[in-house]
Amino acid sequence: xxxxxxxxxxxxxxxxxxxxxxxxxxxxxxxxxxxxxxxxxxxxxxxxxxxxxxxxxxxxxxxxxxxxxxxxxxxxxxxxxxxxxxxxxxxxxxxxxxxxxxxxxxxxxxxxxxxxxxxxxxxxxxxxxxxxxxxxxxxxxxxxxxxxxxxxxxxxxxxxxxxxxxxxxxxxxxxxxxxxxxxxxxxxxxxxxxxxxxxxxxxxxxxxxxxxxxxxxxxxxxxxxxxxxxxxxxxxxxxxxxxxxxxx
Amino acid sequence: xxxxxxxxxxxxxxxxxxxxxxxxxxxxxxxxxxxxxxxxxxxxxxxxxxxxxxxxxxxxxxxxxxxxxxxxxxxxxxxxxxxxxxxxxxxxxxxxxxxxxxxxxxxxxxxxxxxxxxxxxxxxxxxxxxxxxxxxxxxxxxxxxxxxxxxxxxxxxxxxxxxxxxxxxxxxxxxxxxxxxxxxxxxxxxxxxxxxxxxxxxxxxxxxxxxxxxxxxxxxxxxxxxxxxxxxxxxxxxxxxxxxxxxxxxxxxxxxxxxxxxxxxxxxxxxxxxxxxxxxxxxxxxxxxxxxxxxxxxxxxxxxxxxxxxxxxxxxxxxxxxxxxxxxxxxxxxxxxxxxxxxxxxxxxxxxxxxxxxxxxxxxxxxxxxxxxxxxxxxxxxxxxxxxxxxxxxxxxxxxxxxxxxxxxxxxxxxxxxxxxxxxxxxxxxxxxxxxxxxxxxxxxxxxxxxxxxxxxxxxxxxxxxxxxxxxxxxxxxxxxxxxxxxxxxxxxxxxxxxxxxxxxxxxxxxxxxxxxxxxxxxx
Numbered sequence: 209x210x211x212x213x214x215x216x217x218x219x220x221x222x223x224x225x226x227x228x229x230x231x232x233x234x235x236x237x238x239x240x241x242x243x244x245x246x247x248x249x250x251x252x253x254x255x256x257x258x259x260x261x262x263x264x265x266x267x268x269x270x271x272x273x274x275x276x277x278x279x280x281x282x283x284x285x286x287x288x289x290x291x292x293x294x295x296x297x298x299x300x301x302x303x304x305x306x307x308x309x310x311x312x313x314x315x316x317x318x319x320x321x322x323x324x325x326x327x328x329x330x331x332x333x334x335x336x337x338x339x340x341x342x343x344x345x346x347x348x349x350x351x352x353x354x355x356x357x358x359x360x361x362x363x364x365x366x367x368x369x370x371x372x373x374x375x376x377x378x379x380x381x382x383x384x385x386x387x388x389x390x391x392x393x394x395x396x397x398x399x400x401x402x403x404x405x406x407x408x409x410x411x412x413x414x415x416x417x418x419x420x421x422x423x424x425x426x427x428x429x430x431x432x433x434x435x436x437x438x439x440x441x442x443x444x445x446x447x448x449x450x451x452x453x454x455x456x
Numbered sequence: 457x458x459x460x461x462x463x464x465x466x467x468x469x470x471x472x473x474x475x476x477x478x479x480x481x482x483x484x485x486x487x488x489x490x491x492x493x494x495x496x497x498x499x500x501x502x503x504x505x506x507x508x509x510x511x512x513x514x515x516x517x518x519x520x521x522x523x524x525x526x527x528x529x530x531x532x533x534x535x536x537x538x539x540x541x542x543x544x545x546x547x548x549x550x551x552x553x554x555x556x557x558x559x560x561x562x563x564x565x566x567x568x569x570x571x572x573x574x575x576x577x578x579x580x581x582x583x584x585x586x587x588x589x590x591x592x593x594x595x596x597x598x599x600x601x602x603x604x605x606x607x608x609x610x611x612x613x614x615x616x617x618x619x620x621x622x623x624x625x626x627x628x629x630x631x632x633x634x635x636x637x638x639x640x641x642x643x644x645x646x647x648x649x650x651x652x653x654x655x656x657x658x659x660x661x662x663x664x665x666x667x668x669x670x671x672x673x674x675x676x677x678x679x680x681x682x683x684x685x686x687x688x689x690x691x692x693x694x695x696x697x698x699x700x701x702x703x704x705x706x707x708x709x710x711x712x713x714x715x716x717x718x719x720x721x722x723x724x725x726x727x728x729x730x731x732x733x734x735x736x737x738x739x740x741x742x743x744x745x746x747x748x749x750x751x752x753x754x755x756x757x758x759x760x761x762x763x764x765x766x767x768x769x770x771x772x773x774x775x776x777x778x779x780x781x782x783x784x785x786x787x788x789x790x791x792x793x794x795x796x797x798x799x800x801x802x803x804x805x806x807x808x809x810x811x812x813x814x815x816x817x818x819x820x821x822x823x824x825x826x827x828x829x830x831x832x833x834x835x836x837x838x839x840x841x842x843x844x845x846x847x848x849x850x851x852x853x854x855x856x857x858x859x860x861x862x863x864x865x866x867x868x869x870x871x872x873x874x875x876x877x878x879x880x881x882x883x884x885x886x887x888x889x890x891x892x893x894x895x896x897x898x899x900x901x902x903x904x905x906x907x908x909x910x911x912x913x914x915x916x917x918x919x920x921x922x923x924x925x926x927x928x929x930x931x932x933x934x935x936x937x938x939x940x941x942x943x944x945x946x947x948x949x950x951x952x953x954x955x956x957x958x959x960x961x962x963x964x965x966x967x968x969x970x971x972x973x974x975x976x977x978x979x980x
Contacts, residue, residue, distance in 0.1 A: 328979070329609075329975060329976045329977075329978060329979060330976070334972075335968060335969055335971050335972030335975050336720075336721040336971060336975060337721050337722065337723045337724075337969055337971040337972070338721070339602070339723070339968065339969035339971070339972055340968070340969075340972075341968045341972050341976070342607045342608060342966060342967060342968040342972070345965060345966050345967070345968065346966070348965070349965045349966065352965075
């Protein structure tokens, strides 16, 4: 893969730039964990496990599990995405953003293979009057959702971490040949401590819209079974997954 | 009794070809005996089409679908762009405060109108600075932002705001002609009609044949007069007079100018801009590569030289290179309509049936309505023709009268000080029905039931956009205190106002610019 070369998207410089679509999102083929925003929990939690990644200490990140060693991204099919929900950061490719004093600057990876300098009417980013096409507006809206979602995610993690609601999650994947693949670097909600919260705290979490996200995260762990199922198309597929929640 | 199998249309302008297309497409099959309807258009190459009808209503989408012309063909072959509204600028005066003196008449209905008309709630809470259309409908905001009414060329699955078209009349005629001849089997004769042969001893038989310069005698069962102002059949041959309406609508001349965009990638306005002037108003519509402009004015109130100055002044702001009277063409006209539109076996459609100033783009609409009705009601034989023609005449008379009233509404509400505008407010010039309704509307909102016909030319909603767009800024005051007794859905109305704002935000994030949408129709 070519090294990404992100530049600020510019009406003049990119007036003939076009983006082709890739319904399979093959650029994400090697991904296992994808950073997601708080606003994505609702749509993604019915499709893939939502966890907190703790390998980025001191900051935790909210993430969706799209794949596991040795399979990588299990949702990347040959010509399509094998799920009903797609994380925004995958959808936003080949764009990225920078924040300048809270204002969003759109970046584009000029080196990406989906980027062409000979746009057609259906791939172009700007019309001749210099205005963004509906295609670019689609990406701009993804990026702005991404920014707000990630800012909210930070606040969300702070709340649940302060309440000591996080606990390590260990997953063990058993493959067809009997091999076991263990992963230990994830966190999830500690159900016991959640049950012990004061009524007022629970009410507060409910009013903040945080409680539903906590529950969605817990329920999303069921989606590990979907990952096992998706691995059936692969060699030496997984036969089962077991989850273990450990106290620190 | 004889069957109606042969239709002969005289005149190949927009009216002639739209009528031919609708007739041929509607009656495209054969009867039990294999008999088909034959449609012939006789077009003189000596008479150029007037070609000012460049704005359409949303109805044109259905008309074109019936004829079988796709939107993509219209955009790529007739320089068509999209029209979401009319914007009226300076139709009222704010006594020199120089604020944004404009209001919109959008094609989309107010938020929530499928459930409830929220206008009465707006009326009881409106402030003098409120803008009715902006408060109840998302579309003015799209126009202000230069955005398209839909996402893509094939936007069938996604959001679509209501829209009509702006188009190049000359190219539109060529497109219709090609389509009618090549795909609908319409016979096209380029010839000049030299004589209209009528059957003198049998008046109900009407026209028997037309003598042409090169193609000999052309016989027909039904003749459609689309010959333009000259009214070759309806007037010259059959003597049907024009009912004058110049005491209602005073404009009787138009200076027309086609101005190229100063820059070929300039944004294209997605609405008709109508700017009031001393003795009339200037239209300004954006096609793909040029604007179509013109000053409709009353020669009784302004002489043509001063009118040319007025148009020059306007153009110097938007298209400086064209701001010279040499570039203008004057079309004088007489406002009025035929006493009967269908006389014996002759139907007048287009300019031969009458003329109204182009305010609210009613000319193409009246052509569509007439041709649609003719195609739908086409009599099987001559015995029943008089019944059909009676219905046609009463329907068309109704449409023309209602259209005149609606156009007059724009003038009646204005508070501009010039003589042209003040004369327009003279009681004697206002149709009685309109005057009565205006009196009632001081004490109650406009109701759908004020316009009881199934197929009104202008709906109650169009009236609302004009009356409440302009009324609050002028001297049209209302007292809705008794109306308040019947208002029970304040929460719903408030919610619609909020939904409207939310929708505007969402649409701005998604819709391309108007030019962007047009470009998406062209494959590179």
